[in-house]
Amino acid sequence: MPILEAEHICKTFGKNEVLKDISFSLEKNNVLSIIGSSGSGKTTLLRCLNFLETPDKGIIKVNNKILFDSSAARTDEKAIRKNRLHFGLVFQSFNLFPQYTALQNVTLAPTLQAKNRPDFKSNKASILSEIKNHGIELLEQIGLGDRIDNYPHQLSGGQCQRVAIARALALNPDILCFDEPTSALDPELTGEVLKVIKELAEKKMTMIIVTHEMSFAKEVSNHIIFMDKGVICEEGTPEQIFENPREERTKQFLYNYNRQE
């Protein structure tokens, strides 16, 4: 049974149809990469899954539970907040909170969540230290154990993006989404971020990656979706898409990409 099912997602901005009837599913522990040229709707799709945009039409299910259904009544804000927690999102521009240290960036959301726990007042000290230790552990995992007290402006772009990954992981999302995680980075810093994502894939984290790094997508993914002009043009295993693309548009995209390399 797939962990995520998206059915017939449509999204229009003004007269611009960005997503036209997108349907796909994702199995647990798998990595899905979405590729395609700029403006093909990849990022909008990811933002719909994270409820930063509301699809005009469509259904989103996680673990067979309907989180969003355009034909049902509008979901209230509290429910949307809860639904979002199934997903984590890592942004292209990191969006770390500048006034917090690396560790505080990671622990802020879990701390705010913990305040809703009925036992928070009685176990405050132990809950907070548990959150802190988990945060340190996450930062150590991504190789930033020695930078936990640094502020974002004291870190390189690659380090910032790794903190952003730890921040998203801190809430234990079912599915971690990446929106062009290395597009804002120097080629030199790209590698360290991709390495962290690869390690997550090895640990069987379920992930959706929107990326322009073709060789990385090929290496890390179980499944590839190629999007073009708001539709899924072609999907399949990395071998299928990269070695034997069926669609003319896919061939052309990969040809152009390889020529640039």
Next chain:
Amino acid sequence: MTFAEQLPIVLNSLNEGFLQTLKLFGITLLGAVPLGLIICFGSTSRFTPLRLFCKFIIWIVRGTPLMIQLMIIYYMPGLVFDNPIWGGGDPGRFTASAVAFIINYACYFSEIYRGGIQAIPVGQDEAGLVLGMTKGQIFFKVKLLQMIKRILPPMSNEILTLVKDTSLARVISMHEIIWAGEAFMKGSQGISGIIWPLFFTAIYYLIFNGVLTVVLGKLEKKLNFFR
């Protein structure tokens, strides 16, 4: 009376006046800083009638002289509506002044806040949202400090101006320092016809604003720990 005899009397009177000036300054700041935030939320609200109402108020307040606003607020209830809500005497003048200053400065502050909030990248909101935060948590835990850092320089400017603007309360005879200095021209406590006490009030403003400049500068430095 010799100058040496005048000096303690004059200084005593100016000190008393400056205490009122400080009181008006403090109360205006205490009232206008939060009221400005409320007006700012109103003027950026998606609810159009509220937004237009707030923009209208801001237009009126910023578009007319504070001196006229003081006179309208103090005199109009009694003279036009026959309902002198402020009561007579010094407390009434002080309350009316405080109300006028708070409304006036809240409108200026609200526009500074608006600029400060709008300068924060939308990615900060989105990062908070995907981490399951409420709008309130995003404002108070994520955006507020970033906004304070951005608005501190223009706010410092307004705060220094406020110190000097309190002298406008003289126009409704609130007993602040200008009033106290001027009194020695007409005659007060056996001294009359001297103008130096009025000119001397400038020193008070200058010293107080000097202290404020240092304090606000320190605050700005304190927020330099992040970018």
